[in-house]
Amino acid sequence: MTFEAIDAWWWPYAFILLAGWLATDAWRFLGVYLGGRIAEESDLLVLVRCIATALVAAVIANLVVFPNGALAGVPLALRVGAAAAGFVAYLLGGRHIIVGVLAGEAALFAGMALL
Amino acid sequence: MSAAGRSAPGRLRWFLRGAAACFSIPGLILASAFVGFAGLAREAGLTLAQTVFMTATVWALPAKVVLVGAVIAGNGLLAAAFAVALSSVRLTPMVVSLVPEMRAPRTRGWVLYLLSHFIAVTSWVIAMRAFRDIPRPMRTAYYGGLGGTLVAINVGVVAIVFVIAERLPPLVSAGLFLLTPLYFLTSLWGSARERASHVAMLVGLALGPLFHLIVPDLALLAAGLTGGGLAYAWHRMRRGRP
Incomplete structure (x- = not known):
């Protein structure tokens, strides 16, 4: 089910909503729900930040190496x-x-x- | 808090002050990053409407760059959603730290959920600094003005650049595509909380192209999980030593 998998005008928008909006705003909503219950220094958040940073860095390197x-x-x-x-x-x-x-x-x- | 400060004109005033805060150096840098993003999305084959839609609904720039990267790589819906979700987990701790500052005794829950959509690096940095000087009941109005205006400005930037990008000479066009990598190379390094994030960035830069050659379908996920895992292991080992 790639971005071009379904030949209908609405499919790219559905793809953006599911893979983009839902995958992003879900974390924001979770943040509102949790309020102040997570300690910023917790080790789990260090791991989370490391994975997110490495992932974005990989995208950046690919934009330069395979443009x-x-x-x-x-x-x-x-x-x-x-x-x-x-x-x-x-x-x-x-x-x-x-x-x-x-x-x-x-x-x-x-x-x-x-x- | 005086009665006048809580009135509708008071809210409007703080809303407008939030909107005015977009016209600043961080706001300008963000707009230049969106100039780069518009070029990137266009090159990936997205339409103008899809690019504008993505800008407004996803908003966080790293998430959008990862999403467009997944589209370019021809990834499926699940792999793309997983990669975007991994890049957006970092929004949760940002929201967790900002919301308690924004919440006043009479703030309604839905207002906070609505405003949380605007939370991304730039507005978070501006708000965290500005909130100290803003009366608590006015902070949601300020943040609504700030976040809403940032989204509106950059939707406009993306639409305009998308339309004119076709007519640009190759030199300018190449410069446009280098904007996104340059913006993230510098802002990722600058926003790191601990050394481990710097390690993660350097390892991720090396692993991205490597995994692209070995496992093109899962390159982003593999590089993120491996690079992040290695950096975290380094973090634990370093802390383990006296």
């Missing part, structure tokens, strides 16, 4: 290099997101202009 669209025309080394340059600039430049984003984009544009 679609315009980024696919850029050599792998430049894509990875530009992302790495943005991250290093973020770490060295006072940990401001905007510094990392601008440095990464500048590295990509410079590389594309030179190639």
Whole structure:
């Protein structure tokens, strides 16, 4: 049952509602229900945060290593290099997101202009 | 609390102050991340209506990026829902920590459930900082203004970028697609509560492409569970030492 499995206008919306909205708002509603019953420092939450972080990191790496669209025309080394340059600039430049984003984009544009 | 502070005009004033808080550096950075997301969704083959629908109903950006990633990979409904659910578990502790600050003696339950839909990283960070200076009975009005306006602005950003993305030159277009990875590389690192999350991020970055080659259908889940598990094991081992 993939996103394109059923050829009907409503299927992608049903897919988004079930795999996206329900899978996300269920956790928000659980949070309201639990109120203040979980300790933020509990070990279970450390595991939960680790899994969520690794999962999103995996998505990000795949967007850079196996891109679609315009980024696919850029050599792998430049894509990875530009992302790495943005991250290093973020770490060295006072940990401001905007510094990392601008440095990464500048590295990509410079590389594309030179190639 | 004065009687005037609890009146309808008081609520409207705080609602508008919440809305105004969107026009700030965090709000601008979030909008740039949504510019990237619109390009990503378009490239994945989603329509304008589907992308706008997803933005409003899911709202949390990591969940949407994972969902679009699952669509690109051709994952089934269950695998996609499981991956999205894993990326969204982190919302529960955020809601758990914000709701007690928002609840006043007369706050109705459904208001809190409704407002919880707006909880994602940006509005949570803004609210946690702003609530200290807001009278408790006005906090739901403030958060409604903040969350509702953030959603409305970014639905607009997504719709506009989706429409103009086709006409962009390749250079700008490539830059657009790099926005999402750059935003998450930096914001994930910055929002980590403990070193273990940094380890999880680095391991996840390495395992994502690796598992994509080995088990393309389950790459995201496998990388999340393996990377998260390894980081957690590291966390336990490190704490075990004196």
